[in-house]
Amino acid sequence: GRIEENIGDVVFDVRYKAIVFKPFTGEVLDAEVVSVSEIGFSCTVGPLNVFVPHQRLGDFSFDADAAPQCWTSPDSRHVIKVDSEVRIKIQAVNEHANDIFCIGTISEDFLGVI
Numbered sequence: 394g395r396i397e398e399n400i401g402d403v404v405f406d407v408r409y410k411a412i413v414f415k416p417f418t419g420e421v422l423d424a425e426v427v428s429v430s431e432i433g434f435s436c437t438v439g440p441l442n443v444f445v446p447h448q449r450l451g452d453f454s455f456d457a458d459a460a461p462q463c464w465t466s467p468d469s470r471h472v473i474k475v476d477s478e479v480r481i482k483i484q485a486v487n488e489h490a491n492d493i494f495c496i497g498t499i500s501e502d503f504l505g506v507i
Contacts, residue, residue, distance in 0.1 A: 416441055416483055416495055423507060424497075426477045429462050431455045434473055436481065436497075443481060443495045451500035471506040478507040 394405045416422070416438075424436035424443055433446040447455065453464040453473065463474035473479060481497035482504055499505045 414439060414441070416486055416493065418483055418486055420483045421504070422481055422483065424479055424481050426473060426475055426479060429464065429474055431457065431462075434464060436479060441493055441495060443483065443497045445479075445481060445497045445499060449484070449496075449498035449500050451505075453499075466506075473506060480504050480507055 394403045396403055422438045422441075422443075424438045426434050426436045428435045431447070433444060433450065435442060435444050437443070447453075450464060450473075452467050453471075454467070456463050456465050459465075459474075461474055463472050465472050479499060480503070481499055482501060483495045484498050485496040487494045487496075
């Protein structure tokens with residue numbers, strides 16, 4: 394360490410590794426939708442990419458005729474389109490070298506469009 398003159402503080406050089414964001418199965422996150430297709434939608438939570446397939450969208454249906462394309466709830470009150478905010482639950486985490494990819498769901502209580 395070094396002693397700072399006139400102050401008396403001690404400064405140490407420290408090296409460390411930290412996990413600052415590690416998603417896990419069952420975690421609930423708020424995400425932003427970045428793409429929508431008939432097989433589901435993709436969203437991001439900071440640096441994390443999450444894909445929600447159509448099987449895990451509950452009773453939402455795909456509207457290909459809408460501009461832009463979207464997933465719509467049966468009562469048409471909730472719409473999932475690009476830039477929508479959704480609350481998702483992570484069901485699977487896949488880690489590659491420097492990248493993490495997840496599969497999510499919105500078919501449970503308190504999940505879906507925010």
